[in-house]
Amino acid sequence: METISVQWIEERLDGYLRDTYKHLHMNPELSKEETNTQGFIQQELDRIGITHRAMAKTGVCAEISGANPGKTILMRCDIDALPIEEDTGLDYSSTTKGVMHACGHDAHTTIGLAILTILKERKNEWNGTVKIMFQPTEEAQPGGAKPMIEEGILENPKVDAAICLHTNPFLAPGVFEMKPGYMLANTDRVYITLIGKGGHAAAPQQGIDAIAMAGQFVTGVQNIVSRQTSPLDNGVITFGTIKGGTTSNVLCGRVEISGTVRTIKTETQDKIASQLEVLLRSITDFWGGSYEYTFSKGYPASWNHPELTDVLTKSVTSTFGDQSVVVNEHPYMSGDDFSIVASKVPSVFMYWGTGSSEKENFPWHNAHYHVNLDALKYGVATGLHCITELLECEKVGQA
Ligand SMILES: [Zn+2]
Ligand SMILES: [Zn+2]
Structure with a gap:
């Protein structure tokens, strides 16, 4: 034709x-x-x-x-x-x-x-x-x-x-x-919960501040792409939601974060998926808290x-x-x-x-x-x- x-x-x-x-x-x-x-x-x-x-x-x-x-x-x-x-x-x-x-x-x-x-x-x-x-x-x-x-x-x-x-x-x-x-x-999703312990905002030593844990986690995450995967491989980690806390004078016991991970190579995808959990584990260990983590693979x-x-x-x-x-x-x-x-x-x-x-x-x-x-x-x-x-x-x- x-x-x-x-x-x-x-x-x-x-x-x-x-x-x-x-x-x-x-x-x-x-x-x-x-x-x-x-x-x-x-x-x-x-x-x-x-x-x-x-x-x-x-x-x-x-x-x-x-x-x-x-x-x-x-x-x-x-x-x-x-x-x-x-x-x-x-x-x-x-x-x-x-x-x-x-x-x-x-x-x-x-x-x-x-x-x-x-x-x-x-x-x-x-x-x-x-x-x-x-x-x-x-x-x-x-x-x-x-x-x-x-x-x-x-x-x-x-x-x-x-x-x-x-x-x-x-x-x-x-x-x-x-x-x-x-x-x-590759378009994958991550769902993370940082679990601490609530308490009085003026006595943080009696609780475990989930917002402080989340702060360390969110800033630490960008080191995965910038330092632990090859600069020549594509990788993006973006958190789209972060939710936690109820009011100004209560220590927050739980923060939920969701985001997306974008990669091209499978090895970069696997590396990011595992390093996110390593970081979560190390931060929650330091604070005495715990976490839940789901890495959900999406479209290839x-x-x-x-x-x-x-x-x-x-x-x-x-x-x-x-x-x-x-x-x-x-x-x-x-x-x-x-x-x-x-x-x-x-x-x-x-x-x-x-x-x-x-x-x-x-x-x-x-x-x-x-x-x-x-x-x-x-x-x-x-x-x-x-x-x-x-x-x-x-x-x-x-x-
Ligand atoms: Zn669309
Ligand atoms: Zn479309």
Whole structure:
């Protein structure tokens, strides 16, 4: 199939893209609860005339085949929103209090539907099968990719390669970013309780101050990444919550801390997991307190198949221009359960520029996060181009 230009998509589908995006953006649903979103996708697929089946309770797999048999390519579009109160002031803001599409999954769903529309219209111009994985529950571990794989999305027909486009507010529309090898990080969670002994604030020697223990722990933790793992390995430890104490004149007997650990290499991940506990043990020993510690492994680091990443980088730049792909040097320390798909079939995760030049861009998971609607057509053009490139690529399906 010949490449569909951005201009053609704008002329034919811009209204559809904007309306679909706005509908989804105004009606966000949390992970595991995407029933209306699922219903909307199913209704759209019926209208376009695409075969589909429900998977992982609130997900959908759409499948379409071209003129002749060939390879099978999967594109993942996640569909869930976040527990955030939207504060963008947009006239198509969320109508559900406390729930917001603040990661762009509404945009992912929109381009998935538009790509299927074009594939259907041009069914006679391409060979093979395309599956679009409308995946629920990316934002809440253990995630929706795993159950969709367990229910067979990668089989019958067997998926030969997969791609994923994720919005990026710090890239301009028309710019995509990818790299061979590790693209995203291991995303693990830690839950810690420091247990001391309450007492009078004026007689700390009679109790065990959990806030003092927590203070030493929190400042000591950064020595793990700066001194005990290689400066050349990526590692991040961030505590997002710390809770303890009841009032100013009572010695605090218990502090609860939660956080996230991001790494690329398994050995760094293991080292941080064990050293966090060594530090906890030594500090609580010193004070005579005790601790509880849980290191909960989350999504694994996402690996981009080097050869296919190279194929797509060259093909996108030769079609859409030298400026259309940025090859980033380092992985991002964010995570995504597309990594589970990538661990099963050769895959490429890429960022898709959805930033605005006229106003400030905010990061993912922020109440001000917004997607530039002018970027939707580029997502459709590049997503579709990558799918057709892989359908025709001789390096795909050899394994
Ligand atoms: Zn997210
Ligand atoms: Zn996301």
